[in-house]
Amino acid sequence: SAVISQKPSRDICQRGTSLTIQCQVDSQVTMMFWYRQQPGQSLTLIATANQGSEATYESGFVIDKFPISRPNLTFSTLTVSNMSPEDSSIYLCSVVRTSSYEQYFGPGTRLTVT
Amino acid sequence: GENVEQHPSTLSVQEGDSAVIKCTYSDSASNYFPWYKQELGKRPQLIIDIRSNVGEKKDQRIAVTLNKTAKHFSLHITETQPEDSAVYFCAASSGGYQKVTFGIGTKLQVIP
Numbered sequence: 001s002a003v004i005s006q007k008p009s010r011d012i013c014q015r016g017t018s019l020t021i022q023c024q025v026d027s028q029v030t031m032m033f034w035y036r037q038q039p040g041q042s043l044t045l046i047a048t049a050n051q052g053s054e055a056t057y058e059s060g061f062v063i064d065k066f067p068i069s070r071p072n073l074t075f076s077t078l079t080v081s082n083m084s085p086e087d088s089s090i091y092l093c094s095v096v097r098t099s100s101y102e103q104y105f106g107p108g109t110r111l112t113v114t
Numbered sequence: 115g116e117n118v119e120q121h122p123s124t125l126s127v128q129e130g131d132s133a134v135i136k137c138t139y140s141d142s143a144s145n146y147f148p149w150y151k152q153e154l155g156k157r158p159q160l161i162i163d164i165r166s167n168v169g170e171k172k173d174q175r176i177a178v179t180l181n182k183t184a185k186h187f188s189l190h191i192t193e194t195q196p197e198d199s200a201v202y203f204c205a206a207s208s209g210g211y212q213k214v215t216f217g218i219g220t221k222l223q224v225i226p
Contacts (some may be wrong), residue, residue, distance in 0.1 A: 105157040
């Protein structure tokens, strides 16, 4: 498995502000993803974080709302911009190790927007 | 794109009984099928996976079966224990560096 950390673990933010979530992995991985999981729901892929280039977004998610950076093979950030209460959710980063199919998840960031 | 359907959405079993969760997928190119267990307030944990060149895989009390022709795969948990209570997600991908598509999840309750 991979050791994945996320910061912050939780936050309460005001409407209209932005929050940046960090994801750090203990070793180089090929793929990094960002997911959203609303209470009692499944995992929804936001985007694939590409090292050194723009992220690949899924339908319904746009760069202006969820800018993503991945400056190297072990670190990525997701920003939730101009937040509204509908953005309240758990955000998880996920990685796939080089030469492996297995995907592992970080501990998640619980975001509440008031 | 891939579509994964999962059922049942909730499942209650008596301790010691078996539990079966079933999933179907739509993309015939999918060749990797992981299962995740998510306990309340925790991250999803990979518990077992199967690739399309295998029909069945077992790991102690957990087994997965895959029927490529019918495009369905199942998770079997035998001799269930209270600590098996969690939400289980099936998923499918075309493997390697491709994204994984998740089912809606099954909330399993094991009654002592």
